[in-house]
Amino acid sequence: MSDPTVPALLVRDATPDDAAACARIYAPYVTDTAITFESVAPTADEMGRRIAEAQVRHAWMTLELDHTTVGYAYAGPFSGRDAYRWAAEVSVYLDSAHRGRGGGRALYGALLPRLADRGFRIAAACMTLPNDASLGLHEALGFERVATFADIGWKLGRWHSTAWLQKRLAPAAEGEPADLT
Numbered sequence: 001m002s003d004p005t006v007p008a009l010l011v012r013d014a015t016p017d018d019a020a021a022c023a024r025i026y027a028p029y030v031t032d033t034a035i036t037f038e039s040v041a042p043t044a045d046e047m048g049r050r051i052a053e054a055q056v057r058h059a060w061m062t063l064e065l066d067h068t069t070v071g072y073a074y075a076g077p078f079s080g081r082d083a084y085r086w087a088a089e090v091s092v093y094l095d096s097a098h099r100g101r102g103g104g105r106a107l108y109g110a111l112l113p114r115l116a117d118r119g120f121r122i123a124a125a126c127m128t129l130p131n132d133a134s135l136g137l138h139e140a141l142g143f144e145r146v147a148t149f150a151d152i153g154w155k156l157g158r159w160h161s162t163a164w165l166q167k168r169l170a171p172a173a174e175g176e177p178a179d180l181t
């Protein structure tokens, strides 16, 4: 039985009302770290546009703790080229005060099955190195490292390397795949 004194984590589909919280969670990673290679933190309006766009063909999910949004995970196209359309790029961000408590696992635990249900076959993730938490989360969920790009991004006064990981969402199969939903 769950302990009523321990706040419950809730993962759900994002709504436009989550835009400001997602923008607030993401901003410090943009301005203070090289975890993301974006350099200008998106506004809440821009975050709302990204949420809506992701939900058309992929997914954007948020993590709530005591009715407050404390994290999110989403997917988008791996590449715009047509043959890649069964592959999705995924990403996940938690408010720094809420890391290391199962939130990342809970978000991906909902996001990855959703992508599989929609017909995606591969999830790919890119991370700036080092990032033990992100590498640990992805590997714990069955992602395998497939590439390292050395010194590929310049941010905050130095070069950064990235790793790419992938996970199969459906067994390898011959023949034409079913359409995405």
Ligand SMILES: CC(C)(COP(=O)(O)OP(=O)(O)OC[C@H]1O[C@@H](n2cnc3c(N)ncnc32)[C@H](O)[C@@H]1OP(=O)(O)O)[C@@H](O)C(=O)NCCC(=O)NCCS
Pocket (backbone or CB within 6 Å): 029, 035, 091, 092, 093, 094, 095, 098, 099, 100, 101, 102, 103, 104, 105, 106, 125, 126, 127, 128, 131, 132, 133, 134, 135, 136, 137, 138, 140
């Ligand atoms: C990366 C991130 C999403 C992970 O989420 P989290 O809630 O902290 O991770 P969880 O508590 O769900 O841990 C899940 C697994 O990840 C691994 N993990 C988490 N933190 C770790 C750490 N600091 N070092 C090594 N492994 C770690 C563990 O294997 C853990 O397994 P367990 O569930 O058996 O304990 C989160 O730390 C975060 O938002 N970091 C900053 C933003 C970021 O790096 N995003 C990813 C961009 S690629």
